[in-house]
Amino acid sequence: MRKHVETWGPATVANWGPGYDLMGAAVSGMGDRVTARWEPNGTGQIQIEAITGDQGKLPLDPEKNTAGVAAQEALRIIGVTDKDVVLTLHKGLPMGSGLGSSSASATAAAWAVHQLCESDLPREALLPALLKAEAAVSGWHADNVAPALLGGFAFIPSYEPLEVLQVPGPNELWITLVKPDISISTRDARQVVPTEISLKQHTHNAGHLGGMLISLCRGDVPRMGRAINDSIVEPARASLIPAFYEVKAAALEAGALGCSISGAGPTLFAVSNDENKAHAIADAMVETFRTQAQMDSTPTVTVIDNEGARLLQSS
Numbered sequence: 254m255r256k257h258v259e260t261w262g263p264a265t266v267a268n269w270g271p272g273y274d275l276m277g278a279a280v281s282g283m284g285d286r287v288t289a290r291w292e293p294n295g296t297g298q299i300q301i302e303a304i305t306g307d308q309g310k311l312p313l314d315p316e317k318n319t320a321g322v323a324a325q326e327a328l329r330i331i332g333v334t335d336k337d338v339v340l341t342l343h344k345g346l347p348m349g350s351g352l353g354s355s356s357a358s359a360t361a362a363a364w365a366v367h368q369l370c371e372s373d374l375p376r377e378a379l380l381p382a383l384l385k386a387e388a389a390v391s392g393w394h395a396d397n398v399a400p401a402l403l404g405g406f407a408f409i410p411s412y413e414p415l416e417v418l419q420v421p422g423p424n425e426l427w428i429t430l431v432k433p434d435i436s437i438s439t440r441d442a443r444q445v446v447p448t449e450i451s452l453k454q455h456t457h458n459a460g461h462l463g464g465m466l467i468s469l470c471r472g473d474v475p476r477m478g479r480a481i482n483d484s485i486v487e488p489a490r491a492s493l494i495p496a497f498y499e500v501k502a503a504a505l506e507a508g509a510l511g512c513s514i515s516g517a518g519p520t521l522f523a524v525s526n527d528e529n530k531a532h533a534i535a536d537a538m539v540e541t542f543r544t545q546a547q548m549d550s551t552p553t554v555t556v557i558d559n560e561g562a563r564l565l566q567s568s
């Protein structure tokens with residue numbers, strides 16, 4: 254067993270337009286870090302000794318914190334009962350941003366326990382722990398935690414039983430993320446999603462989701478972009494984001510191949526197959542938030558993270 258580990262859980266873009274709760278992808282360069290060490294006098298419990306980068310907003314109580322819930326469940330799955338684990342969580346992601354902040358913390362924490370124990374369980378064995386943690390704070394959905402853990406794109410064809418299919422991201426896929434200066438709680442944003450839809454909406458979204466998956470497997474980024482087309486969730490959530498349709502139109506005008514809400518929002522994501530274009534799209538979106546909503550926003554240009562949860566250092 255290791256004495257000390259530091260791990261990383263990446264940010265994720267969930268839904269990808271038509272894939273509400275069914276599809277997400279990990280993105281590079283943004284995420285949360287967790288450090289973990291043993292407390293020898295224990296009984297298999299998780300303690301959180303500090304959280305940084307959260308402006309004091311997150312509770313240290315491990316039962317009320319996504320990192321604590323995930324780590325506790327991971328420790329139970331691995332079967333440690335004779336000592337405790339002490340965690341420190343370093344938030345790199347803004348909360349309520351639509352970038353899978355709770356999932357990144359949960360993933361980094363569960364992976365920290367796995368790596369501290371030097372467990373030989375496959376990554377997938379931690380998925381139930383992550384799903385439980387996500388459910389504790391936002392809802393029963395795996396489209397952030399699965400790609401955060403496994404890397405690349407993750408598709409969830411079934412929740413009962415839970416099944417996840419992983420597909421690496423195409424090389425030439427560039428992602429522009431623009432987060433306006435507001436936050437939205439995922440729990441609240443799930444309340445506005447319709448619980449009943451028409452057959453027309455079903456065929457619209459199922460068709461585009463199928464198109465998305467086949468295009469992804471073919472590495473056809475322009476075709477993927479066209480499949481970012483959602484008749485159910487985006488229209489229901491658009492009003493939560495000031496000037497949503499104007500900013501989306503600006504992204505498409507600047508050359509984006511597709512654009513929608515990242516997870517529960519308010520971050521918007523836009524895809525392209527050229528880095529310069531991805532930056533031009535970011536500029537257009539930021540400018541439109543400023544002029545149409547009088548709102549500051551933060552742009553990021555990134556690519557898919559095909560690795561997922563990882564060990565940063567250990568002793």
Ligand code: HSE
Pocket residue numbers: 267268273274275351353394396397439442443516517
């Ligand atoms: N599928 C979830 C939702 C993702 O849209 O509510 C939340 O990050």
